[in-house]
Amino acid sequence: MFSCWLSRLYWALSKPTGRTKPLIWGSLSRSLVLSSQRRIPELSSFVARTNTCGELRSSHLGQEVTLCGWIQYRRQNIFLVLRDFNGLVQVVIPQDESAASVKKILCEAPVESVVQVSGIVISRPPGQENPVSHLETKMPTGEIEIKVKTAKLLNSCKKLPFEIKDFLKKTEALRLQYRYLDLRSSQMQYNLRLRSQMVMKMREYLCNLHGFVDVETPTLFKRTPGGAKEFVIPSREPGKFYSLPQSPQQFKQLLMVGGLDRYFQVARCYRDEGSRPDRQPEFTQIDIEMSFVDQTGIQSLIEGLVQYSWPNDKDPVVVPFPSMTFAEALAGYGTDKPDTRFGMKIVDISDVFRNTEVRFLQDALSKPQGTVKAICIPEGAKYLKRKDIESIRKSAADRFKQEVLPVFLKASRNWNSPVGKLIMEEQGLQLIRLLEVQEEDVVLLTAGEREKACSLLGKLRLECADLLEAGGVVLRDPALFSFLWVVDFPLFLPKEENPKELESAHHPFTAPHPSDVHLLYTEPQKVRSQHYDLVLNGSEIGGGSIRIHDAELQRYILATILKEDVKLLSHLLQALDCGAPPHGGIALGLDRLMCLITGAPSIRDVIAFPKSFRGHDLMSNAPDSIPPEELKPYHIQVSWPTDPEAEKSSLNHPCHPES
Template sequence: MATQSRFVLRRLLCGLRARTGWSQGSASTSRQGRPPCRPELRHLSCSYPVCQSRTPTRGPSSLSFRSHTCGELRLDHVGETVTLCGWVQYLRHDLFVILRDFSGLAQVLIPQGDSASHLKTALCQLTTESVIKVTGTVKRRPTGHENKGMPTGEIEVLAEGVEVYNVCRKLPFEIKDFVKKSESLRMQYRYLDLRSSQMQKNLRLRSQLVMKMREYLCNEHGFVDVETPTLFKRTPGGAKEFVVPSREPGRFYSLPQSPQQFKQLLMVAGVDRYFQMARCYRDEGSKPDRQPEFTQVDIEMSFVDQAGIRSLVEGLLQYSWPAEKGAIMVPFQTLTYEEAMRDYGVDKPDTRFSMKLIDLGQVFFSTEIEFLRSVLSQPGGSVQAVCVPGGAKLFAGKDLEELKQTAKTQFSQELSMVLVKADGTLKSPLKKLLSVSATDELLQRTGAGPGDLLLMAAGSLHSVRPLLGNLRLRCAELLESRGASVRDPSALNFLWVLNFPLFLPKEGDPEQLESAHHPFTAPLPEDAQLLHTEPQKVRGQHYDLVLNGSEIGGGSIRIHDASQQLNVLKSVLKEDPSLLSHLLEALDCGAPPHGGIALGLDRLVSIMVGAPSIRDVIAFPKSFRGHDLMSCAPDFVSEEDLKSYHISVKWPTE
C-alpha cells in the first residue's frame, strides 16, 4: 500500500512539474522552457510526454522490456543495474543460470542468502529453454573464474528479480551448435533450429548484406526498387513452373521463374534502373545449391553494355561484402566459355587450384594404339587428361575404382589411369603400348612426376571435357580428405565467364535448338547475321559470375528489337510467339538497349558463411523433395474446396 502511495505521489509530482515548469533545487531548464525529469522519475516510465527521454535509446534493446542484450555486457557495465530477457541455456550447480538471446550468453549469479530464498527457488526450478526476464547488478567475476572463450566472460549479473514468461517442455533436441541433428529433424522443428547461434548469425549477416546492397544501388547509382507480380502466366522455355488455379474454368496462373519479362518491360517504361530482392519459383527438387523457391538480387539497366553491368556488380559486391569475410579485389578475372571448357571442363570453374585439362591428341596420334587413333580421326574427337599431383601416392584402390565408376555410370565413358611410380616408371595397361619416346612425351606434356596420377579419356569433346571436369573436382576433394592442401578455403576467386553459345541442341532432339540462357539474350553483334543461316554458331551477350566454382549470378544484354526477338522465338526456337505477344508489342513501342543480371542471394550467403547447403541461410527452406516438413506442405485439398477451381483429382491406380 505504501509503495502504491509513493508511486501515485511521484506521478502527481511529475504532472505538476510538467504543468508549472517547477523544479526543486534546480534552476536549469530544457530548450522548451521546462526542466528535464529527474532520472529516478523517468525510471517509473511516466507516460506524460515531458517525462520521457529527449533522446530515446536506439539499438537492439530499444522499445523492449530489457535494458541490454545478453551478449553486450562488458566490464564497462560493472555496477549498473540491468534487465535481461532471453532463454535459459543451462543451469550450473544451482549457482548460475546461463541466459541466451540472439546476441550471445550472459551468466546470471543465483543469490544464495536466506533473504533471497524465493528468488533462488524460482531460478533453480527453471528448465532449459524457458523464457525469463532477469533484473540484477553487473559484477566483475572473481579472479580466476573468468571465461576467456565467452565474450561476456569477465562479468556476471547478480540476480535481484526474475519474471518467468514461459516454462519450456522437453525438446526433441538441445539448442547447442555442437549437438548434431538430422536435417529432417531440423526442418521439422525449424523454429527451434533457428535459435542456434550459427543460424542466428547466418540470418543476420544475410540481412546486413541486403541492406548494404540496397544502399549501394539506391544511394550510389540511382536504382529504383520495384516489386513485380508473383502471379503471372506460363512462358516458353526454362525450368518447370508452378501453376496456380484460378476460379475461371481452365485458366491458371504461373509462378514466375524470375522477373525477367517484368524487368524488361520496366526498361521499356522508362524506369531506367530497376532492382528488387525477388522471390523466384521453379518446380524442381532441391539440391544443396537450389530449392523450389529462392531469392535473387534482380537488376536491370537501360543504355548499358556488358562492361557496365560487370562493373556495377563488382562494385556492389565490394561495397556490401562483410569486412570480416575478407577483401574483394576488382576487377574480376574473365574467361570465355570456350576457355573455361577447354581448361576446366565446366562453365563454372573453381580456379583456386590448377589441375587443368590437357589435350593429348599430338601424343597419341602417332602411336600404334589403334582405338585412340580412330577417335582422333573423327570430327570433334579428342584425348584429354588431368594430372592429379600426389594421386598415385595418396589414393587407395577404392578411390581409383570410385573414379572409374563415376565415369561409367554418370558419363558412359571409359577412364584410363596412369600411375607414375616413385622411380618415374609408369603403372598402366597402356605402358606396353607406348614407346619410350611416346612415354617421355606424355610425361613432358602433362608435367607428371613421381607419385602423380593421370586420368585419361577419349571421345568427343562434348563428353570428355565434362567428365574430366567433374573428376578434377572430385580428385581435389579426395586429396584434401587425405591431408593435402589443394584449395584455400579463405580465397575469393570471382570469375566472369563470357560469350556463351546462344543456343544448344535440345536434349533428346539434337536437331532442335533451345536457349542456352533464355530466349531474350541478344547475340554478339558480329554473330547476329548467323541467326538466319547457322544459329548453332551464334554466341550470346551472356555473362555468368562464378565464385569458387559456384555460379552465383547470370545475366545478359537483351534483345531490344521486336523483329529480332520474333525471329528467335518463331524461326530458331520454334516457339509460339503469341505467348509473348505482350513483350513483342512492348519492344515495338520504343524499347531502349538494356541488360541486367540476377545474383543468387541464397548461394552467395551460403558461400560467405561456409554453409554446405543454401538451406542453412534460409529461414524456412524446403526439404530435398520440396516439402515443408514443419507444416506438412504440400497438403491435400478437399474435393469441396477444389470445386470452385473446377478441378478434380484423378488418383493413380496401383
C-alpha cells in the first residue's frame, strides 16, 4: 500500500508542471531515507548476539548479554579476552563445579577460536578498573567484565602461521599469503572500515547534495591509444580481444553527451604496468564528470567533497586549497607533486656565479639553457654525516649524471668546501642572503639544464629530509595534511624514445588552455593544458581536466599531433559530433588517499586483497596456468621459452604439452 502511494506521489511530483517539483521530490526522498535510517532495527534482531565486544561500558552494568567473537588472549584459565570488529572485552571464566562444562569450553579452546558467551555485565574489582592490557594499551571496556553463564564453541582454530597481535612484526609476504588472518588485526579493521565510511560520505555528498548519478561502466572494453598499458582479455572470436579499461574516461564523456550532466562512480581500473613500487594492477578511483563546468567549479566541488568526507578523528580540512602552476612547482620543488609541509625550496643562483672560477659552474652557464640551482639544508652540518654527503654526491653522479657541490657555512662565516676558496666574498654574501643560510647549514649546488637541475635537487630535497628526520628533526608533521592544486601543465611532452615526437602529458582528451589554442598549429610543444592535479603531502591523489568537446579539434590532435589511429576512437568522435556539451572531470585515487590518511606504509595496507609488488596474489597463487584444452576455444596457444635453462625449468609445468 505504501509503495503504491509512494509511486503515485513520485510521478505526480516528477511532472514538468513547475520549476520546484524536482526539488520537492529530492527533499522528500532525503526525508524518507533519513526516516528509514531511524527505523533500523538493533543488532540483536539479526544475529545471535545482543552486543558487540567493544561497546560495553559501565552503563550496561547488570544487563545480561550475549557476545560472539575470537579468543584473543587467556590468562591463568581465569580470564580471557574476547575480540570482535568493535574491540575487546574481558570475560571471567567460572571456577565453580556447576559450570564445569563452560570452563572446559573456554579453557580448552585454542586462541583465535570462535566462541559465543552469555552472562552478566559486572564491575571489575576495585583497583582493577581501566587496566593496561597485554597489548600495553588501555581498553575502553576496562571498567567492566562479563561473568559468564553459558558458552558455546562455534569453531575451533588450528595453529596459525602468526599471532593476531598488532605489536608483532610480520613480513608482508606472510601477511599477503594469509590475508584472511591479517584482516583480523585492529589496524586493518580500522583502515578498511574508515575507507567504507569515507566512500559512504562521498556518495552522500555527490548524490544527495549535488545531484550526481552513480553509473556503472563496462569492464570489458577495447584497446585505445595513449596512457598506460592495458590488460588484454581473449574472446572466442579468432584474433579478437577485449581490454580492461585503465579508467572510465571515454564512458564518462559519452555519458555527458547522453545528457546525464553529473556522473560519478567508485570505479575499478586496471593497468598492466608490471612491477612498480606501491602500485597495483587493479585499483579504485572516485571518478567524476560534469557538464557546463569550468576548472574552478570542479576544484571547488572536490574541496567540498574532501572536507565533507574527512574523518572525524583527524584535524579539519581547511578550504580552499592553495594553487601553484606546474612551472612554479618545478622551479621551487623540482617536481609536479611538491611536499609543501617543509621548506628547503630550490633557489636560482645563476646570477651569483656569472663570474666564477668553479669550472663545472662555468661550463653550465656557458650553455643556452644552463643554470645554477641550490637548496639549503637547515643544520645539515649537525645532522648529516660525511657518509651521507658522499652518498648524496654519488647518487647524483650515478643516477642523474650530474655533479653536486656541498658547501658548509662555518662560524667564521667562511665556506667549508673543496671549492670554498673559489667562492668570492661578495658571492658568499649573496648566497647567505638568497638562501637565508645560518651557521651549520649546508648548501647543495648543482648546475646544468634547468629542468634536470631542478629535478635532481627536488629528489635530493626529499632524501635530505629523510636523513634529517632519521636524526630526530621533525620536518614533516604526520598529523598535518597539506593539500595543493597544481595547474597549467603542458598539453604535450616529447617522447622519451623519440623527442621529436609528442605525446599527451595527461591524456589525449584534455583541452588546451584557451589562450594557447592558436599554438596548436604552430608550436604545439608550448601549449598549456586545462589539466589540474590534487597533491597531498607530496603525493598525487587526483588528476583531471576540462575535456575537448569539439570533434574536429579532437580529430586534429589525435591524427596530426599525436599520430594516433583515429579509427580506434571513431565512436567517441561520432559522439562529439552529436551536440556534446562542454564538460570536464577528475578522478581521485581512493587507495592513495586512504594510505595517506591512515599513515599506512603502503597502499596494500588499505586494500582488502591486494597484489604483491610483482602483481601476484600470494594467497591464491594468481595468476595461474590454464590447461591447453581450455585455451582452445579462445584460439590461443602458449609459446614456451627457447632458452635451454628456461625450457628445462618449464618441462614440469602442468600446462606444458610434454608434461
